[in-house]
Structure formats: C-alpha cells, structure tokens
Amino acid sequence: MSVVRLASARAAAPKPAANTNAKPDWLDTIIKGDCVAALDALPEKSIDVIFADPPYNLQLEGDLHRPDQSKVDAVDDHWDQFESFQAYDAFTRAWLLAARRVLKPNGTIWVIGSYHNIFRVGASLQDIGFWILNDVIWRKTNPMPNFRGRRFQNAHETMIWASRDQNAKGYTFNYEALKASNDDLQMRSDWLFPICNGGERLKKDNGDKVHPTQKPEALLARILMSSTKPGDVVLDPFFGSGTTGAVAKRLGRHFVGIEREQAYIDAAAARIEAVEPVDAATLKLVTSKRAEPRVAFLTLVESGLLQPGAVLTDARKRWEATVQADGSLAHGGEQASIHRMGAKVQGLDACNGWTFWHFESGSGLEPIDALRAEIRKGIAAAGA
Amino acid sequence: MSVVRLASARAAAPKPAANTNAKPDWLDTIIKGDCVAALDALPEKSIDVIFADPPYNLQLEGDLHRPDQSKVDAVDDHWDQFESFQAYDAFTRAWLLAARRVLKPNGTIWVIGSYHNIFRVGASLQDIGFWILNDVIWRKTNPMPNFRGRRFQNAHETMIWASRDQNAKGYTFNYEALKASNDDLQMRSDWLFPICNGGERLKKDNGDKVHPTQKPEALLARILMSSTKPGDVVLDPFFGSGTTGAVAKRLGRHFVGIEREQAYIDAAAARIEAVEPVDAATLKLVTSKRAEPRVAFLTLVESGLLQPGAVLTDARKRWEATVQADGSLAHGGEQASIHRMGAKVQGLDACNGWTFWHFESGSGLEPIDALRAEIRKGIAAAGA
DNA sequence: AGACGACCTGAATCTTGGA
DNA sequence: ATCCAAGATTCAGGTCGTC
Numbered sequence: 001m002s003v004v005r006l007a008s009a010r011a012a013a014p015k016p017a018a019n020t021n022a023k024p025d026w027l028d029t030i031i032k033g034d035c036v037a038a039l040d041a042l043p044e045k046s047i048d049v050i051f052a053d054p055p056y057n058l059q060l061e062g063d064l065h066r067p068d069q070s071k072v073d074a075v076d077d078h079w080d081q082f083e084s085f086q087a088y089d090a091f092t093r094a095w096l097l098a099a100r101r102v103l104k105p106n107g108t109i110w111v112i113g114s115y116h117n118i119f120r121v122g123a124s125l126q127d128i129g130f131w132i133l134n135d136v137i138w139r140k141t142n143p144m145p146n147f148r149g150r151r152f153q154n155a156h157e158t159m160i161w162a163s164r165d166q167n168a169k170g171y172t173f174n175y176e177a178l179k180a181s182n183d184d185l186q187m188r189s190d191w192l193f194p195i196c197n198g199g200e201r202l203k204k205d206n207g208d209k210v211h212p213t214q215k216p217e218a219l220l221a222r223i224l225m226s227s228t229k230p231g232d233v234v235l236d237p238f239f240g241s242g243t244t245g246a247v248a249k250r251l252g253r254h255f256v257g258i259e260r261e262q263a264y265i266d267a268a269a270a271r272i273e274a275v276e277p278v279d280a281a282t283l284k285l286v287t288s289k290r291a292e293p294r295v296a297f298l299t300l301v302e303s304g305l306l307q308p309g310a311v312l313t314d315a316r317k318r319w320e321a322t323v324q325a326d327g328s329l330a331h332g333g334e335q336a337s338i339h340r341m342g343a344k345v346q347g348l349d350a351c352n353g354w355t356f357w358h359f360e361s362g363s364g365l366e367p368i369d370a371l372r373a374e375i376r377k378g379i380a381a382a383g384a
Numbered sequence: 385m386s387v388v389r390l391a392s393a394r395a396a397a398p399k400p401a402a403n404t405n406a407k408p409d410w411l412d413t414i415i416k417g418d419c420v421a422a423l424d425a426l427p428e429k430s431i432d433v434i435f436a437d438p439p440y441n442l443q444l445e446g447d448l449h450r451p452d453q454s455k456v457d458a459v460d461d462h463w464d465q466f467e468s469f470q471a472y473d474a475f476t477r478a479w480l481l482a483a484r485r486v487l488k489p490n491g492t493i494w495v496i497g498s499y500h501n502i503f504r505v506g507a508s509l510q511d512i513g514f515w516i517l518n519d520v521i522w523r524k525t526n527p528m529p530n531f532r533g534r535r536f537q538n539a540h541e542t543m544i545w546a547s548r549d550q551n552a553k554g555y556t557f558n559y560e561a562l563k564a565s566n567d568d569l570q571m572r573s574d575w576l577f578p579i580c581n582g583g584e585r586l587k588k589d590n591g592d593k594v595h596p597t598q599k600p601e602a603l604l605a606r607i608l609m610s611s612t613k614p615g616d617v618v619l620d621p622f623f624g625s626g627t628t629g630a631v632a633k634r635l636g637r638h639f640v641g642i643e644r645e646q647a648y649i650d651a652a653a654a655r656i657e658a659v660e661p662v663d664a665a666t667l668k669l670v671t672s673k674r675a676e677p678r679v680a681f682l683t684l685v686e687s688g689l690l691q692p693g694a695v696l697t698d699a700r701k702r703w704e705a706t707v708q709a710d711g712s713l714a715h716g717g718e719q720a721s722i723h724r725m726g727a728k729v730q731g732l733d734a735c736n737g738w739t740f741w742h743f744e745s746g747s748g749l750e751p752i753d754a755l756r757a758e759i760r761k762g763i764a765a766a767g768a
Numbered sequence: 769a770g771a772c773g774a775c776c777t778g779a780a781t782c783t784t785g786g787a
Numbered sequence: 788a789t790c791c792a793a794g795a796t797t798c799a800g801g802t803c804g805t806c
Contacts, residue, residue, distance in 0.1 A: 059781045066777090067796040069732045075779050085510055115519040115544070116781060119510065122503025126469055134536045135499040137521050139574050140778095145797035146570060148782035149559040152518045152610075153798080155572035157779080158542070160499070175533040186530060188539035190523050190574070195778060198801055213779050226536075293576070298565030298609070302577075302602035308666035325635055325662055326558065326609050327565020328670045335670045337564035379525045379576055516781080553783070559796095569798070673795065674784075680793095723794060736794050 027233065030245070030257040030265050035237040038258040039098035047102045047256070048172070048232035050109040051223060051244050053215060054095065055080040057088045057117045066147055075212045079260075085120065092117075092124045095237060100128060102235065106170040108133065108227055112159045112215070122160050130162040133171070137190040138219060142197075161227065172227050187226065193218050202241050202267055210267045211241035220247040228253055242268025249275045293379055295372045297338050297353070298327030305371045312357040315365060319345040321357070329357070338368070411617065414629070414641040414649050419621040422642040423482035431486045431640070432556070432616035434493040435607060435628050437599060438479065440472075440501030469504065476501075476508045479621060484512060486619065490554040492517065492611055496543045496599070506544050514546040517555070521574040522603060526581075545611065556611050561670040571610070577602050586625050586651055594651045595625035604631040612637055614667045626652025633659045636667045677763055679756045681722050681737070682711025689755045696741040699749060703729040705741070713741070722752070 024046070031038045058080055064072040082088040099109060109130065111121050125132065136159040143155040163171045178187040193216055200217060202210035220243050228234060230252040236244035239257030241264060248255035249272055259265050300306045301323060308325040321329040321341055329341040336344060338353025354369040361370075408430075415422045483493060493514065495505050509516065520543040527539040547555045562571040577600055584601060586594035604627050612618060614636040620628035623641030625648060632639035633656055643649050684690045685707060692709040705715040705725055713725040720728060722737025738753040745754075 056779055057781090058779065061781075064780060064782060065734070065796090068775095069730075069734060070776080072780070072782095073777075080779085085507075114779065114781095115506070115516050116779085118519075119503045119506025119544075122499070123469075123507040126503065132499050133534075134538065135502075135542070136536060137523075137540055137574065139521075140799095142778080142799040143572070144778045144780070145799090146780080146782060147796055149563075149570070149796055150553075150557060150782050151780090152520060152545075152562075152573045153570045154518065154780070156521055156574050158519070160503075161536075169534075173534055178536075186533075186537040188527070189536045190521065190540050194800085197778065197799095201778095209778090294567065294569075296566040296571070298562070298606065299576075299602070301565075302605040302609075304602075308662040322666060324670075325667045326561035326669045328561060330666070330668070335564070335668060337568050337670075339568055340564070378578060550781085678785090678793080721793075723792080734794080736796085738794070 026256055027254050028245075028249075028256075030239055030242070030259055030268060032259060032262065032265055034260060035258045036094050036098045039095070039102055039237060042102045042235075042256070044101050045104045045107075046233065047235045048104055048107050049224070049228050050099050050103060050107070050235045050237065051220065052095075052099070052109065052111045052236065053213070053238050053240065054092070054111065054113070054117070054121070055082070055238075056114050056213075057082050057120075059116070064147060072144075072147075073212075077212060088117065089120055089124060092121055093128065096121075096124055096128050096130070099235075099237060100130065100164060103164050105164055106168050106172070108161060108163050108171045110159055110161050110223055110227070112138070112157055114154070114157050118158045118160070125160060125162050129165060131164075131166040131168070132160055132162045134161045134189050135159065136161060139190055139192045141192060141194045143195065159223075172229055172232070174226055174229075178226055191219070191222060193222075196243075202271060211264060214241045215243045217243055217247050217250075220244055221251065224248060224251050224253055239268055240264050242271050245272045246275050250278055252277055252279075293376060295375050295379075296327065297368075299375055300368065300371050301325065301327050303375065305374065306359065306368070310359065312359055312368065313365070314342075314345075314356055315358055315367075317365075321345070329353075410640055411638050412629075412633075412640070414623055414626070414643055414652060416643060416646065416649055418644060419642050420478050420482045423479070423486055423621060426486045426619075426640070428485050429488045429491075430617065431619045432488055432491050433608070433612050434483050434487060434491070434619045434621065435604065436479075436483065436493065436495045436620065437597065437622050437624065438476070438495065438497065438501070438505065439622065440497055472501065473504055473508060476505055477512065480505075480508055480512050480514070483619075483621060484514065484548060487548050489548060490552050490556070492545060492547050492555045494543055494545050494607055494611070496522070496541055498538070498541050502542045502544070509544060509546050513549060515548075515550040515552070516544060516546045518545045518573050519543065520545060523574055523576045525576060525578045527579065543607075556613055556616070558610055558613075558669050558672075560672045562610055564670045575603070575606060577606075580627075586655060595648060598625045599627045601627055601631050601634075604628055605635065608632060608635050608637055613669070614664070623652060624648050626655050629656045630659050634661055636661055636664060676760060679759050679763075680711060681752075683759055684752065684755050685709065685711055687759065689758065690743065690752070694743065696743055696752065697749070698726075698729075698740055699742055699751075701749075705729070713737075 026042060058075055060074055060076060064074065066072065103109065113121050138157045138159060140155050143153060146153045179185065196214045196216040201214060204210055224234060224247055233254045234244060234248045235256045237258045239259035242257060245255040245257050245268060257268065301308060306323050308323055310323040311320050312323060313320045321331040324330050324335060328335045329338055331341055331345060338357055339351055342351030342353045342356040343349060354372060355367050357368050358365040359368055410426060487493065497505050522541045522543060524539050527537055530537045563569065580598045580600040585598060588594055608618060608631055617638045618628060618632045619640045621642045623643035626641060629639040629641050629652060641652065685692060690707050692707055694707040695704050696707060697704045705713040708714050708719060712719045713722055715725055715729060722741055723735055726735030726737045726740040727733060738756060739751050741752050742749040743752055
C-alpha cells in the first residue's frame with residue numbers, strides 16, 4: 001500500500017484501462033464529495049466489501065445531563081439530522097443503490113447502526129435486493145449508562161452483513177480462520193469490544209474529539225478478517241475519521257473512502273499515513289478481557305434455580321430473607337439487592353451477597369454462589 | 385387467576401359493562417381465530433403490555449393479505465422477492481395497527497424476531513407511530529450451529545420494546561428492581577438465556593415438539609418483570625405454546641392469548657392450567673423513589689425536625705445556608721428552595737437539595753434526606 | 769516509583785406532577 | 788394544551804495530579 005492520495009470525485013471518474021494491471025487512481029484514496037455522486041463516479045463491480053457507518057438519525061430534543069450535572073456531548077451534527085423517516089429512507093435507498101452498483105457480484109456489504117436507523121436500513125437493503133447473511137451484534141464492554149433510569153442501558157449496536165444478491169454464493173467468508181481464532185468454536189453473531197477511547201481516539205490540539213462516532217479498530221479488524229482476503233478492495237462511503245482505511249492498510253487490503261468534510265479527510269489521511277502494515281498472519285483477534293461473565297441474581301429466579309418465596313439465610317442462620325420475583329430480597333418489610341440486604345442486616349456498609357446468602361440444598365446449607373456457578377457453566381460456551 | 389377458558393373471537397366481543405368491577409370474559413383466556421379479527425373484537429385501550437412473536441416465514445401466502453390478489457406471472461426472482469416482502473409488510477402493518485388500538489396509552493409492546501423479519505417489523509412499528517424504547521438482544525447460550533460454515537453462527541434474536549406514542553412517558557419500567565437484581569448495576573440491552581429445551585419443552589406423545597419456536601420462560605419472565613406490574617394484562621397475539629400465558633399466570637399477571645391452531649390452544653391451555661402462581665408477597669417490586677409520597681421541606685420545619693435558623697452545609701462544608709421559617713434556605717442575602725439554593729451556590733443548573741444539604745446530627749453530618757425518610761416512615765405507619 | 773483518588777467522557781431518541 | 792418547579796439519576800475506563 002502506497003501513500004494516501006486525495007482525489008476529488010471528478011478526478012476519480014473511471015478511465016478506460018489501457019493496462020489492466022495498472023492500479024486505478026482512486027485506489028487507496030479518500031474521495032471528497034457527496035457519497036452518491038462519488039459512488040456514481042466509480043466503475044461498477046469494482047469493490048469487494050463495503051463497510052458503511054451512515055448517519056443514525058438520532059432525534060434528540062433537549063440537553064441531557066449526567067447525575068453530577070455535567071452535560072453529555074451529544075451527536076447533534078447537521079449531517080445526522082433528517083426531517084422524517086421518509087427523508088431518511090430516501091437517503092438510505094439512494095446510497096445503497098449506488099453502493100450496490102460498484103459492488104462485485106460476489107461482494108458483500110456491512111452496515112452498522114442503532115435502533116434509531118437500523119430497521120430502516122435493513123428493510124431498504126432487502127427491498128433493493130441485497131440478501132442478508134447475518135445480523136451481528138457489537139456488545140460494548142463500556143457503554144454509556146442510561147442516566148435517567150427510564151430504559152435499559154443501550155449497550156450494543158447492530159451490524160447487518162449482506163451479499164449483493166440472494167444467489168451470490170461465492171462471497172468471501174473465512175470460516176476456518178475465524179473458528180481457529182475462537183478456541184475452535186464457530187464465530188458467533190455477538191461480538192464483545194470496548195468503545196473507541198484512550199490513545200486510539202483521535203483528538204484535536206484542544207483535546208476535543210476529531211469525530212463524534214469514531215469506531216474501534218478491533219471491530220473493523222474482525223469485519224475485514226472475516227469477509228475479505230488480502231489485496232481486496234474495501235470501500236467506506238462515510239469515511240469519517242478513517243478507521244476503515246487504517247485497518248485495511250494495516251491488514252494488507254486496499255481501501256477507498258468517501259467523505260464530505262475536509263477536517264475529517266485531513267485527520268484520516270494523516271492517520272492512515274502513519275499506519276504500518278503488518279503481516280496478516282500475526283494479527284490476533286481481540287478476545288474478551290473479562291474473566292467471569294456477570295450473572296444477575298434475577299437470572300437464578302428466572303431460570304427456576306430459586307423460586308420466589310424461597311428463604312435464604314447466612315451461613316450461621318442468624319438472619320434470613322425471602323427471594324422476591326423481581327430478584328430482590330425481602331426482610332423486615334424492606335426490599336433490596338442481595339448485596340444491600342446483606343449489608344443492611346449486618347449493619348455494614350457493603351457485603352457480597354453471593355457468598356453471604358445461603359440456601360438449603362439436599363446436602364446442607366450452600367451459598368447462592370454455587371447456583372451462579374451452575375449458570376456460568378451453562379453460559380461458558382456463549383463467551384463472556 | 386382462575387381456570388383457562390377458551391373463547392372464540394366472536395364470543396370475546398366486548399359487552400357493555402354493567403358492573404365495571406366484573407372481570408371481562410376475555411381475560412385469562414385463549415381466543416381462537418385470526419389475530420387481526422380477534423384484536424378488533426377486544427375493547428380499545430384495555431391491554432398493558434403486548435408480547436408478540438410473529439411468524440416470519442413467507443410461505444403463508446394464503447394467510448397474508450396481498451394488496452393485489454391477482455396472480456403475477458413470469459416474475460423474476462427479484463420481483464417475486466419484493467412482492468413477498470410487500471405482502472409481509474402488509475400483514476405486519478395490519479396486526480400492529482390492530483394491536484395498537486387495544487393498547488392502553490401508556491402500554492408498551494415487545495416484538496421478537498430474527499434478521500429475516502425484524503427489520504421490517506421495526507420499520508413498520510416506527511411508521512405506525514410506535515416509539516422504540518430499546519432493542520434488546522437475546523443471546524443464546526446454546527444456539528444451533530451453522531452447518532454449512534458459510535456464515536456466522538446465528539446466536540441471538542432481536543426484541544424491540546416500544547411505547548404506543550413518542551410522548552407516552554408513563555410506561556412501566558421497573559428500573560430499580562432490575563438494578564437491584566443485577567448486582568446493583570442497571571440492566572443492559574443484551575440478555576443471556578438458554579434456548580427452550582429439556583423438561584420445559586412441550587412434547588407430543590410421540591416425542592415431537594409441540595411448537596417449533598417455543599420461547600423459554602426465563603425470557604418472558606424478564607420481559608414481564610421489567611415492564612409490567614402485578615395485575616397487569618398481557619396480550620400475546622401469536623400465542624403458540626402459551627409461554628406468555630404460563631409466565632403471566634405464575635407472576636400474577638393476567639393474560640390474553642390469540643391463536644389459530646387448535647392443537648396449540650389445547651397444549652397451551654393444559655400447560656397454563658398446571659401453573660402454580662407464586663405467592664403474592666414475593667411479587668412486590670423494589671420501590672422506586674419516584675413512587676414514594678412527596679414531602680415538602682417545610683414539613684420538616686413544621687414538625688420540629690429542623691428549627692428555623694438552623695444552618696445546613698454540603699457534605700464537605702464548602703457552603704452553608706440558613707433554614708427559614710417558610711421552608712426556604714437563605715444564603716448571601718437571597719432565599720430559594722433547597723434545590724435552587726443548592727444549584728445556585730455550586731453554579732449549576734440543577735441540584736437535588738435533599739441529598740446535597742446536610743445537618744449536624746449527634747453522630748456527624750447527615751443529609752436532610754434522612755429527615756425526609758423519618759417523615760415518610762410516619763406517613764407509612766398512618767396507612768397512606 | 770507506584771498507589772490512590774478526583775475528574776472526565778462516551779452514537780442518548782433519558783422526568784413528573786401540579787397549576 | 789403550556790408552564791414551572793420539584794427532584795431523581797451513571798458505568799467502565801482513561802487521564803492526571805498528589806502523596
């Protein structure tokens with residue numbers, strides 16, 4: 001991979017190839033311009049894989065503050081604003097159609113989104129004729145909490161992986177490599193990665209983030225390692241901070257980026273320039289750092305290992321409490337978590353409820369941690 | 385909850401309620417018939433939560449309402465596919481509209497699906513006016529492997545949780561109970577459960593499974609514990625083997641099922657009949673602070689817990705303010721509520737005065753929230 | 769040097785009730 | 788319907804300064 005050249009959409013127009021071995025001038029460049037116009041200027045059937053991170057169409061009303069009153073830096077950029085679902089659908093269809101034209105017959109496309117937009121994207125993909133191969137969940141190790149306690153913590157994003165046509169069977173999927181890298185188990189459709197922060201996150205001189213939604217390189221690495229081969233051409237029509245380009249170069253794939261904002265282009269070009277390609281064979285897939293999967297006490301109740309109404313005691317039977325259907329413990333007219341209730345009855349500040357509370361098993365008193373261990377045995381196969 | 389009575393859609397038609405305390409005759413029954421017709425026969429705004437597991441195979445041509453009944457000949461694959469999606473969308477819109485009519489204004493709906501149908505369902509939900517609150521991922525501990533090795537192992541299903549309208553803020557979400565049951569961490573949008581097999585899986589005499597897609601009770605238990613209260617009415621328009629009804633009965637919720645196939649109805653009715661409801665006392669949810677009675681700061685002064693002229697400080701004694709006889713705080717020549725004054729001294733927009741301001745008790749600095757708790761204890765004793 | 773703690777931040781459709 | 792005020796609410800992890 002050579003230097004990153006920047007070209008306008010016009011300059012990137014396809015030329016009659018006098019020498020078919022010549023590298024197209026749009027390869028390994030960032031094209032500045034509107035994504036549909038730029039796609040239309042590329043030759044058809046020239047791209048192996050498309051990764052797209054389109055605007056999510058978040059519909060934010062007021063400001064959101066954390067409990068400490070600090071303000072959440074929201075994604076309120078103009079490019080994420082659409083008038084209606086209809087307008088968003090029109091935008092989606094337009095770029096998906098343009099993307100499909102440049103995709104090779106056996107090429108595949110990845111699109112990432114959240115519940116705000118992913119259902120519309122998925123339906124448009126199907127309407128246009130793409131064939132969904134998988135939806136893949138990016139589980140975040142460190143998602144932003146829900147600050148007002150009115151919903152579940154939004155802890156994942158959804159990716160759709162689709163082939164160009166229902167009958168395109170020749171797409172690239174490195175099944176064996178993925179399996180070998182995953183303890184000889186098939187790679188599942190739920191992946192666990194941290195969000196992009198720390199040293200990987202691009203910052204301006206003033207410390208502000210360069211791009212509001214920079215994706216982690218580990219996520220792109222798994223995508224490219226699973227569905228491309230070395231030398232393939234990867235296109236990203238919403239290039240942003242250039243994660244796709246950086247990972248493609250590192251893994252020996254070619255890239256094409258399309259981006260409207262000059263500031264993003266500049267940052268991405270400098271970033272990619274600094275990337276050292278590695279031998280793909282040496283790339284290790286990121287695996288979970290977490291030792292033991294977290295198990296909710298509620299899961300023990302839901303799974304029937306403990307019935308609501310069951311009585312738990314401490315090891316010396318000095319205190320007891322009743323298991324509630326909601327996964328709390330009741331004692332003396334009050335309800336709290338296993339930990340809080342353990343602390344409360346002892347008059348302490350904190351307590352590990354898993355080891356404090358016991359249940360009567362066939363062979364005597366056992367800590368509820370034994371039941372957690374059973375659950376964990378069942379879920380070991382699912383990964384952390 | 386009484387016996388499971390079976391009623392036809394016609395028999396379930398709403399009747400003028402002579403006695404508003406009478407239990408509707410469709411409650412805790414399985415209605416046999418087409419889902420849209422049966423929904424249309426129920427009274428509007430009568431359901432608290434809907435759980436729906438709609439079919440997604442497209443071989444239901446006869447059951448789906450095609451916009452154009454005429455046969456299209458010589459269709460190519462692409463057109464045929466488009467027609468199929470269109471038919472599925474029409475079916476989806478029809479039952480979602482009927483479902484929305486019977487939902488209470490603050491009711492919510494859960495729909496589960498896979499990548500085959502969930503994008504269409506999600507887009508239809510949004511188009512109709514439902515407001516998505518979360519998408520929740522059911523991660524399977526033991527999913528079926530991908531036998532051909534051509535895709536990722538399909539290890540999850542997607543659920544969409546939505547309110548009836550964008551502005552319906554009063555929906556039930558048992559945030560505190562979920563948090564208490566999850567190691568005191570808020571519940572995430574990715575849930576881990578085994579698929580339904582073993583003793584829970586309904587089998588025919590010949591060993592065949594009764595229903596192809598029986599959902600695990602643990603999954604429904606989490607759904608109902610998170611978004612319903614005891615006594616709520618839960619409707620399942622694709623009742624199948626009756627998991628929704630069985631879990632609702634066990635957890636002290638009412639159910640309504642709609643199902644076309646007599647074999648499923650028979651199996652579900654027998655299954656639900658055998659369910660033992662858990663003890664009502666164990667169904668009590670961890671209380672949220674929002675649900676507790678409001679106490680005016682003035683009450684603390686009136687009741688003598690705080691004297692006018694008493695000095696309050698923050699936890700680190702950086703600021704102080706004087707209690708006024710009218711229940712305000714004075715500081716720097718100004719008077720304001722405990723909240724406004726807390727915000728003012730810190731230079732913030734908002735502040736919870738109950739936890740910010742402290743008083744000197746015998747055993748050190750305590751938040752005035754402790755005094756509010758005392759008042760509330762008195763209110764509870766009086767039988768609020 | 770290393771431990772500790774205060775502080776900051778991330779794709780967010782994030783309150784409720786009474787006048 | 789709108790307006791206003793009460794008051795409820797966060798997890799993982801990185802950075803940086805202090806001891």
